[in-house]
Every structure is written in C-alpha cells, then in structure tokens.
Amino acid sequence: MFKRTEPTDCSITWQGQAIPARAGEPLAAALIAAGITQFRTTVVSGAPRAPFCMMGSCFDCLVEVNGEANRQACMTLVTPGMAANPMQPEVVGA
Amino acid sequence: MIDLLILGAGPAGMAAAIEASRLGLSVQLLDENAAPGGQVHRNARADARGPGDIQAHAGAKLMAELAASGADCVYGATLWAIEPGPTAFYSVNGAARRVEAKRIILAPGATERALPIPGWTLPGVMGVGAAQTLLKSAGLVPQGEVWIAGQGPLLWLYAAQALAKGGRIAGILDMSDPGAWRRAVWRLPCALRKPRYLMLGLSWMRAVTKAVPVHCGRAIRALGTDRLEAIEIDGVRHAADTLLLHDGVVPNTQITRAIQGLRHEWNEAQRAFRPVLDEYGHTSVAGVMVAGDSGGIGGAWAAALSGRIAAIGAACDLGLFGVEQRDALAGPLMLQRGDELAPRGFLDTLYAPLPVPAAADTILCRCEEVTRGTIDNAAQLGCLGVNQLKAFTRAGMGACQGRTCHPLIHAAMAEARHAPAADMEAMRTRFPTKPLTIGELAALAE
Numbered sequence: 001m002f003k004r005t006e007p008t009d010c011s012i013t014w015q016g017q018a019i020p021a022r023a024g025e026p027l028a029a030a031l032i033a034a035g036i037t038q039f040r041t042t043v044v045s046g047a048p049r050a051p052f053c054m055m056g057s058c059f060d061c062l063v064e065v066n067g068e069a070n071r072q073a074c075m076t077l078v079t080p081g082m083a084a085n086p087m088q089p090e091v092v093g094a
Numbered sequence: 095m096i097d098l099l100i101l102g103a104g105p106a107g108m109a110a111a112i113e114a115s116r117l118g119l120s121v122q123l124l125d126e127n128a129a130p131g132g133q134v135h136r137n138a139r140a141d142a143r144g145p146g147d148i149q150a151h152a153g154a155k156l157m158a159e160l161a162a163s164g165a166d167c168v169y170g171a172t173l174w175a176i177e178p179g180p181t182a183f184y185s186v187n188g189a190a191r192r193v194e195a196k197r198i199i200l201a202p203g204a205t206e207r208a209l210p211i212p213g214w215t216l217p218g219v220m221g222v223g224a225a226q227t228l229l230k231s232a233g234l235v236p237q238g239e240v241w242i243a244g245q246g247p248l249l250w251l252y253a254a255q256a257l258a259k260g261g262r263i264a265g266i267l268d269m270s271d272p273g274a275w276r277r278a279v280w281r282l283p284c285a286l287r288k289p290r291y292l293m294l295g296l297s298w299m300r301a302v303t304k305a306v307p308v309h310c311g312r313a314i315r316a317l318g319t320d321r322l323e324a325i326e327i328d329g330v331r332h333a334a335d336t337l338l339l340h341d342g343v344v345p346n347t348q349i350t351r352a353i354q355g356l357r358h359e360w361n362e363a364q365r366a367f368r369p370v371l372d373e374y375g376h377t378s379v380a381g382v383m384v385a386g387d388s389g390g391i392g393g394a395w396a397a398a399l400s401g402r403i404a405a406i407g408a409a410c411d412l413g414l415f416g417v418e419q420r421d422a423l424a425g426p427l428m429l430q431r432g433d434e435l436a437p438r439g440f441l442d443t444l445y446a447p448l449p450v451p452a453a454a455d456t457i458l459c460r461c462e463e464v465t466r467g468t469i470d471n472a473a474q475l476g477c478l479g480v481n482q483l484k485a486f487t488r489a490g491m492g493a494c495q496g497r498t499c500h501p502l503i504h505a506a507m508a509e510a511r512h513a514p515a516a517d518m519e520a521m522r523t524r525f526p527t528k529p530l531t532i533g534e535l536a537a538l539a540e
Contacts, residue, residue: 001240001333002225003260006233011141022232029232037217041121042521044463048320052498053223053462054224054231055133056126057205057346059493060460070493077128085320 010080017080021078040087062087096120099195104132105394106386107201108156109401114192115163117409126173134394136230145254175525180381189537199406204343204387218322222340226252235261239333244340245270246445250298266308278443285440352523360516363442367520374407396434449506459499461492473510480521
C-alpha cells in the first residue's frame with residue numbers, strides 16, 4: 001500500500017463514492033492512495049488489473065473517466081469532481 | 095514549416111530544444127505529459143534534498159533553460175505517426191494535428207524492462223519505476239507490506255528515496271547474479287572515469303541495507319486471487335500487499351521501429367534493439383534523428399549531451415554552418431558524453447538482464463495473457479519469430495502494442511528456436527503507435 005505525504009485539496013468519485021485527491025496529480029495515484037486495488041478486468045479472461053508502469057506504456061490502468069471509456073488513469077490528471085469508474089468489458093476469451 | 099520538431103521533453107529532448115533555439119532554429123517540442131522533465135526529471139526541483147538530488151538539480155536547470163529558450167512546447171501531446179517528409183501527426187486535447195518539419199529529433203526515452211514472475215499480473219504488483227512516479231507526481235510513499243524484487247541502480251535509488259520520505263519497505267529480494275562482480279571487475283577502471291555513478295549507487299545501497307532486510311535469490315512468485323496477498327521466496331511465504339519489480343530499462347523504439355526503412359541493431363550487452371545511429375544521432379532515414387536513451391541506454395547526463403549534439407547536427411544539416419564548425423561545436427560535448435558512458439560497460443555486465451522464466455504458466459504478454467508455454471508450443475509448431483508469433487498467439491497485439499512484452503517474447507522465441515537473440519528480428523510496430531479515436535482523426539479535416 002501507499003500513503004500520502006502531502007495534503008489533498010479536492011474530491012473525485014470512484015463508482016459514485018467520493019475519495020480525496022490532489023488536483024493535477026495522476027488519477028491512478030489518487031485511486032491507489034485511496035486503497036483502490038482493481039481498476040479494470042481483462043477482455044481475455046476477466047482477470048482484475050491495476051496500474052503497472054505509471055508512464056502511459058502498459059495500458060493496464062484503463063478506466064472510464066467522465067463517461068469516456070478506456071482512458072489511461074496514469075496519464076489522466078485529476079480535476080475536482082472527476083467521475084471515474086472501472087472498465088469491465090465483456091470477456092471474449094483468448 | 096518549422097525547422098525542428100522534437101519528441102519528448104526528457105533530458106535529451108529538453109537539451110536539444112535549448113541548443114537548437116540558441117542556434118536560431120524554429121523549434122517545436124512535443125511531450126505526452128503535462129510538464130517537461132520526462133520520467134527521470136519528473137517534477138524535479140532546484141531545492142531537492144536527499145537521494146537523487148544531484149539529478150533533480152540538473153533537471154530543474156534544464157527545465158528553467160527550456161522555459162527561457164523560446165521553443166514552442168506543446169504538452170499533453172501524443173505523437174502517433176511519422177510520414178516521409180518528415181511529417182508528424184499528434185493529438186492534443188482530443189484533436190489530431192499535423193506538423194511538417196525539416197528535421198525531427200525523436201527522444202522518447204526508455205521504459206522499464208518487464209520482469210515476469212508467476213502472478214505478476216495481479217493488482218498490487220507494479221514496476222519500481224511506477225512507484226517512483228507515484229512518489230514524484232503525488233508524494234506517495236510505501237507503507238504496509240511492500241516488497242521490492244529485481245536488480246539495478248533504480249531499485250536502490252527508489253528504496254533510498256522512499257525511506258528518506260518516511261516510507262516503509264518490508265523487504266528486498268536482490269535477484270542480481272552474485273558472480274557478476276567477477277565478470278564486471280575488469281571494466282571497473284573504465285567506469286571510474288566517471289566515479290559519480292558508483293559512489294551514488296553504493297551510498298543508496300548502504301542507506302537501504304541498514305534499514306531493510308535484503309534477501310538474495312531468484313525464485314519468487316506473487317500469490318493472491320483478486321489482488322496480491324503474499325509472495326513466496328525460495329518456497330518461504332511472506333505477507334505482501336505490494337510488490338515492486340525492476341530489471342533495468344530498455345530503449346523505447348516503438349516509434350522508430352514503425353518508420354519504414356529505419357534500421358535497428360541488436361545490442362548484446364543491453365539485450366535490446368536500438369536504432370542504428372551516427373555520432374550526431376542521424377538514423378538511416380533522411381530527416382529523422384534520435385537522441386537519448388531511445389538510442390541505447392546511457393543515462394540522463396549522456397542523454398542531455400546527445401540532445402545538444404543532435405541539435406548541432408540538425409543545424410548544420412539545415413545550412414546554418416559547415417561541418418567544420420559543427421565538429422568544433424560538438425567535439426567537446428562528444429568527449430563529455432564519452433565520459434558519461436564510461437561506466438555503462440561495468441553496469442551492463444553487473445546487471446545483465448535476468449533470464450525469462452521457464453515455467454510454462456508464467457504470462458509473458460500481459461495484454462493478451464499469453465504464457466511462456468503457449469509461446470514454446472508455437473515455436474514447436476514451426477513459428478519462426480516474434481512477428482509470426484502474433485498470428486500464432488496474438489502475443490504483442492494487445493492495447494500496449496508490445497511495449498511491455500517485446501523484450502520478453504523476443505528472448506523466449508530465441509531460446510525456443512535455439513537461435514542467437516541477434517538473429518531474431520525485432521517485432522514490427524505500426525502507426526498509429528498510440529490509440530487514436532475517429533473523432534480525434536476527424537479534426538485533421540477541419
């Protein structure tokens with residue numbers, strides 16, 4: 001787990017629940033700091049995934065942001081009131 | 095048309111933009127992030143203290159010089175194609191744009207070399223570099239049952255930084271080869287041409303080993319159902335909620351490999367492909383240059399020097415001065431770059447990439463969930479290399495477009511085919527090299 005060393009200054013929502021965040025930080029960091037462990041499930045097997053690279057490379061942190069699907073949570077910066085949800089696509093198999 | 099387009103605002107891209115602007119070129123700099131710095135200088139501050147501070151000071155200086163340079167910096171810009179011309183295509187704020195430039199310098203840096211272990215796709219397992227980004231971008235430090243496994247300087251730097259900021263690390267598994275010192279030692283005198291690297295590395299290791307138990311070994315598994323719950327080291331179970339993996343970094347060649355006719359070569363010491371470059375950073379494609387770690391891992395200081403050297407080369411190509419003045423300007427920088435690269439042979443030998451796990455059920459391609467066993471089966475069926483492997487297994491065809499798995503499946507295919515890695519061709523990439531929506535693309539027609 002990770003803990004914050006700096007204060008939060010706004011609030012965003014994850015699956016409708018309010019969580020504290022800092023404006024301008026990566027959305028993925030805000031979710032990780034709030035203890036969110038599952039960002040999406042895979043299309044191949046439905047396995048849970050969470051951020052892996054934090055630099056826009058691995059695409060494991062895909063979430064829905066303000067209604068837009070498949071946004072990289074590590075490259076999306078927090079704005080106050082941002083609404084995020086997990087990506088849970090239909091499993092199509094390998 | 096602008097004189098010079100630069101991709102990437104890390105040390106190489108920033109230094110290239112500063113130098114080219116100083117020489118009088120019109121410069122546009124693109125970066126996917128909201129601010130300059132790249133990964134190494136992310137949020138670097140001139141008043142930084144503690145482990146990594148010397149690098150942060152260098153980064154802050156580059157950022158200040160870039161802001162004063164007059165270069166047109168576009169942040170939040172994702173480049174997704176380069177066509178002959180050269181013409182580059184990128185997206186910013188959900189709209190695609192086109193820019194024609196007389197020269198392009200690509201400086202997209204490096205990515206962490208993935209370290210696949212059984213269970214590494216579980217939530218809670220991430221890269222050491224990822225954790226460092228959480229620290230730099232949001233001030234997050236590890237707490238609870240956080241383990242680190244792997245090898246390389248960044249592992250020790252991050253652990254030292256995390257501890258200095260009040261973080262807690264439950265344990266470290268040092269996976270480096272204990273015998274590597276013997277192979278690396280004859281490269282030590284050369285490495286001592288630039289002793290800073292070794293002195294800093296040793297100081298980080300000393301600080302960390304005083305505070306954190308360090309285990310040695312290679313056998314590690316990540317265990318859990320919906321998230322990481324424990325790790326197993328040599329059969330011994332330890333509670334773990336986070337596992338940070340690291341095995342050095344590899345050049346980001348995702349864009350250069352997609353450019354038709356741009357030659358790459360296998361670098362055996364770093365076990366990665368790199369574009370074939372001359373001393374100024376010219377590739378085999380006219381107008382396209384490469385600077386920094388994307389041309390071969392050399393570290394931030396060498397990258398910044400490569401950026402300046404490439405900018406001087408581009409200015410000469412565009413007729414600002416002749417080759418004699420070019421060589422006079424770049425010569426001293428090339429000598430400095432040689433010094434910065436001097437420790438590389440030692441580090442590459444000491445931290446030679448770890449072998450790809452032999453266990454058949456270990457996932458190598460995270461996106462398409464393709465295991466080592468599936469890849470070995472494809473090789474037995476006659477699959478010749480990583481490009482054919484896409485058709486056999488879909489490995490490398492997921493959302494990340496092979497960014498994470500390419501070094502792994504390349505190594506696995508070489509082993510399965512009993513062929514030298516150098517003889518196995520690199521995975522071809524295609525534009526668009528980042529996902530692109532129809533809506534973004536439509537903006538080009540406006």
